[in-house]
Amino acid sequence: MLIWLAVTAFAAVTPPSYELMVVQEAMYALNQEMDLADDATDSAERREHLIQSVDFSGHFQRLVTQSAMIERIKCIALQQLDLTGEALDSCLHATTLPLHGLASWTPFYQLGIVQLKAGKFVNAKESFQASVQRMDPSKTDVEWRQLAHMKLAKLAAQMQDSAMLDQSLKAAMKAGYSLDLASCDPEWRQLYSVETNRKVLDRIFSVYSEPRSLERLRGAVECP
Numbered sequence: 001m002l003i004w005l006a007v008t009a010f011a012a013v014t015p016p017s018y019e020l021m022v023v024q025e026a027m028y029a030l031n032q033e034m035d036l037a038d039d040a041t042d043s044a045e046r047r048e049h050l051i052q053s054v055d056f057s058g059h060f061q062r063l064v065t066q067s068a069m070i071e072r073i074k075c076i077a078l079q080q081l082d083l084t085g086e087a088l089d090s091c092l093h094a095t096t097l098p099l100h101g102l103a104s105w106t107p108f109y110q111l112g113i114v115q116l117k118a119g120k121f122v123n124a125k126e127s128f129q130a131s132v133q134r135m136d137p138s139k140t141d142v143e144w145r146q147l148a149h150m151k152l153a154k155l156a157a158q159m160q161d162s163a164m165l166d167q168s169l170k171a172a173m174k175a176g177y178s179l180d181l182a183s184c185d186p187e188w189r190q191l192y193s194v195e196t197n198r199k200v201l202d203r204i205f206s207v208y209s210e211p212r213s214l215e216r217l218r219g220a221v222e223c224p
Helices: 002-013 018-034 044-052 058-062 066-081 088-092 106-117 121-133 142-159 162-174 179-183 186-192 195-208 211-218
Strands: none
Touching (some): 106 121, 106 142, 121 142, 142 162, 142 186, 162 195, 179 195, 179 211, 186 195, 186 211, 195 211
């Protein structure tokens, strides 16, 4: 339900509008169809079926931006299931009108989640990077920025990319993320066990967090 969650989150910070409610309704219907899929690696025929099985008519006929909104939703849906993401840019630029309530970084973030789940680390890295590049600090909620940077940081640790790990963690902290939270995250504790990651994390935690946080990350001190 990735698309539905993302749009719901935006609804909380976006002034209610008829257009947004219609988009949410369509996204929810689309996700119901997508949930029927076994995984994100379905065949092209299955992807096409998922799109065609959703009724994009009805309420949309009453919208001035009907065509643009429908095309954008279809683009997002297709890319949600397309692990390569090669056509993402052209897909997003297929319409000049923005999708109400949905920021430009969202499809890239959603695509990264699917790619990460499928083990497509290199593709997921590119998607998450494209996502954070499109985030406007003055408009994008701080929690979303923190989450996106932390996704990149964890991915960097999985790929043992020290430079990206350092950069992404610092970007998350700049957005307000607390390393104290990371110190008790089971996933970070597991990633810390890798020597390449340990060197970077030791340095960052030593400089930017309380000594107890590093001890928690190491497992020497219990988390509250």
